[in-house]
Amino acid sequence: MNPRLAEATSPYLRAHAGNPVAWFPWGEEAFAEARRRDVPVMVSIGYSTCHWCHVMARESFEDETTAAELDAGFVSIKVDREEHPEVDAAYMAAASAFSPSLGWPLTVFATPEGRPFYAGTYFPPRPRAGIPAFRQVLAAVREAWTERRDQIDETADAVAGALAEVRESAAAGDARIPSADDLADAARALAAREDPRHGGFGDPGAAAPKFPVATALRFLQTRIVRERAAEASAVADRALAAMAASPLRDAVEGGFFRYATRPDWTVPHYERMLTDNAQLLDVAMDTISPRDDVARGIAGFLRDVLQQPGGGFGAAQDSESWIDGARSEGGYYARDAADRAILEPPAVDGKVVSGWNGLAIGALARAGARLDEASWIEAARWAADAVLEVNIASDGRLLRASLDEVPSRAHATLADHGQLGAGLLALAVATGEVAYALRARGLVDACMGADGRISVPGGGDPVLSRQGIGAPDAASDADEPSGAASVAEAAAALWVLGAGDRYRSIAERLVAAHTRSALAQPLAYGALLRVAAGLAEPPRQVVVVTDDPRATLATAARGIRADAVAIVSPEQALAWAAAGFELFAEKAERDGRPTAYDCRDFACRLPVTDAADLRA
Template identity: 35%
Template structure:
């Protein structure tokens, strides 16, 4: 027997390639080996940036005695949840059903058929050793009960899928109830929703921004502004280099769990960009710009595309890179600036983190300060960054995940269009090209690539939705019809291979590997669900192409998510965001203009467009751009057409008239 992970593409699996555990990758061969040996399967699921995954690895998987118990009584399978979200979803549902909670590392004991019969998350070494003994004994002496338990769990998690469940068509009343429900859970002291641990509620904030635009409800905008300000000034935001950590362990956004994930930062880039668009708040603009810079600087990979995450740990210590003591600030900056920085960043002798260290927060509003103070702050940041670069740095999970890169493309395209940031515009196109040329293989998406080589795992529904939405964003950025066609290819696959037949979607294709159940989760959690991301692309594609069947498919799917939107809005943020666009129209804006003359009308359209509006600008009747068909210039000057369902108002030629049309 031997550890089989050395040839894996996943950085997470490679972290375990030197364990004395005889790890297998997820494969039919692993389950066949368990059946041949007549032993249960131990499935360990995690991801490369996960702090507690590292802890369990160091305590248990690197220990010869524990490894001996695992090797003797089990076939051990290591799974990267980011490569195989389908496997993760099935066993996470089982874990939550059996324990009432979930998380990573996830530890699952299953039959050789894959039926889970005991689940948990992190186990300390001594507890894990006792558990291994207990499961081995139960498998030997109580086999019938163990197998029956597994069958019962599979039946339960199959029944937990919301396929064929109740529906609620999208309406103003439903979205109003969702917005009210969110604000009832608002933390009016610290911003955001609920208590500790506190995750950035990016999708809920996107929904509230669109809800404010459509309804004018000021409380929705204020909830977003308050949460965005508290997060951006908190320790969850890297006050030196930009970028958000995964979550805060407290309710005040002070101490983060330090890993930085691509998907969080992509979605938060959209939040801060859109908040700036609606308010002109310089703080929101700064955070948006710095987050875009973080994505491109720290997550860009040499082979193209963006890496998945930065680790929570450095040199085996959580937060080592990021926490400071007052004396360390003085050492880096000198007495005067060191004391000034300690006051500005709330670094005290007592500390807010471990061992008397503090996570930097921005204790005062610096964006509205006088120019000399802002310059001092910028200088201090740069010097602290230089000092921080001498510390151990977090490892990077450099695999490129299709759906998360799709989220980033959409965010960067919006940021580039709205702010004029050329680096964001260029990156959106380059990353989308990587997805189109590397991840799209024989008309089907692959989920991951690394070092320029595409992996084997098939794309799941969220990959199709997020990448299709990204292609549509680039179509609007470039007015190149090839991106519209690429999005159509992906949406046609989603409709043909992922549909439930009742309006909803499964998360895996009908020709994908068979698991013990076929996951179909409509809820938005850390990332948009497959259903909501596909709906976003369907709504936008229908508006850009004028093909109503795609809109009909979106409306039917959104209705399956309607009960979640109305009853549990914190778990339907992206579905509600898409629903706001659908309820608004969405508007379609076509700007017919000779090359280079569209800028004034285009800027007005982007700054004032209603929720979810699609916008294209180019010469009339440009091939591959249906929205520009039969849109002539008026008097040989750039002309804007404001439409819904391809039915247009009278064209306008001045930015002021366009703004009046959009804000009436």
């Protein structure tokens, strides 16, 4: 058993601790060992619910002969991409120089200084369909390292140089936020990519995998798109309906699978991710007629399957499980409820990722408030308390993740700060407790440099920084909102709650820096465009002050679609105002009765105490 991996805060690394390969975790120690031995580094990147990662592990990393070749000629590093997203992004960007088909497992060969010089994805144990065997690749790299070292150094320098140029050019933008007309046009361009036969985005005749792309769906559901491009907005509702009626949704436990391999949403890839399901919960709640059935299924999956004993939400559930003594991909999910009850379910990666928990905290808080499901809000609170207790370093820095309430050493990303901040703000509004809003404000403030620039507190991964290797500073979404979009969302939410115009300025700056790219590629920038939509029109804010959260007036407020709907006690309203959230200033009960304040851009109508007046 490899103690370096057995003690890791990643289930993925722990699963490889029994391999005959002398794995190192990500860190300076591995590169120092490669320099001492003057051998290349082999970096293998994957995650615990990745099917082809499991396959390559069984075929190659558990093979004694392959392991011996790796140990003799390389220093091998195993990386959990979910724990170290910066490392994954940097090496994925480098790998694009060698292969147009990228994914996981990602296999990268680098110099002891960390500069990649060759990369690929899954390599089989024997040559297959033009793909060399993994041991053939190892032999070729070793031969090149010993016989053509100059060529390797030239390639590594060229890749590093190209990445640096991309990072330097990524800052160019329009320096403006999109107008309402711009956003409507972007929505129509996005809607033009709809699969008219099966819903969602893509060519109905293509063989490519089909993903939910929840970030884009949420942009189409914004108020500004509903009002100015209703035909485009309907694409999101049709996509959710198609996915909910398809095998992409688990009919028994309610969660959605990662993606489908066919255009009609059939033959899913059976891993179930926290990121997808948290965002799709919001999508289900924001359809024209909210899909309560879909929302309840997702909330049940989050609480019953992914929530860990300590309160945080695990990262994902595996696609594989043991059935009749053999590993089966998707076999568990093909069974009905009765048959599942007698099977061991697929493993859950219990790694509690800060930002991803923020997505789930926010979605459950919003949905719980709308549907008056107090247990959902409590699940969100439990997760928030767990993250704020465990995933914070002794010096106050946010950490990327934890496992079994043991924090990882991995640095939090910009997305972690923004996603967790936005989730905490939604929880603060749902509970009325300003303490969560103060923690969110601190996360956004931590991303603000002395020069006014927004960046990762502490500078990101220290090994990559020392090596001068990094990924382009992308604001485009992957399966989750980007770092720029996440911080912009949290900053905009702070502004809507009255924390001050400087937070609107932060959101505007982040959006403006990427306006040109976002309008040109709306499918890739849905999260940023959603924030832009919130900035393009004056916000609507509703505050109800009452000691009875079940009062008729409070119930009426929950049915209003506004940028913020807060139901607070008189004491809570005073606490919010004292903490600097001006929206709550001078908000109090009138004549001892529940009182509602309906505001547009911080200018409020006369307070009302009757639910009919509020609805009107």
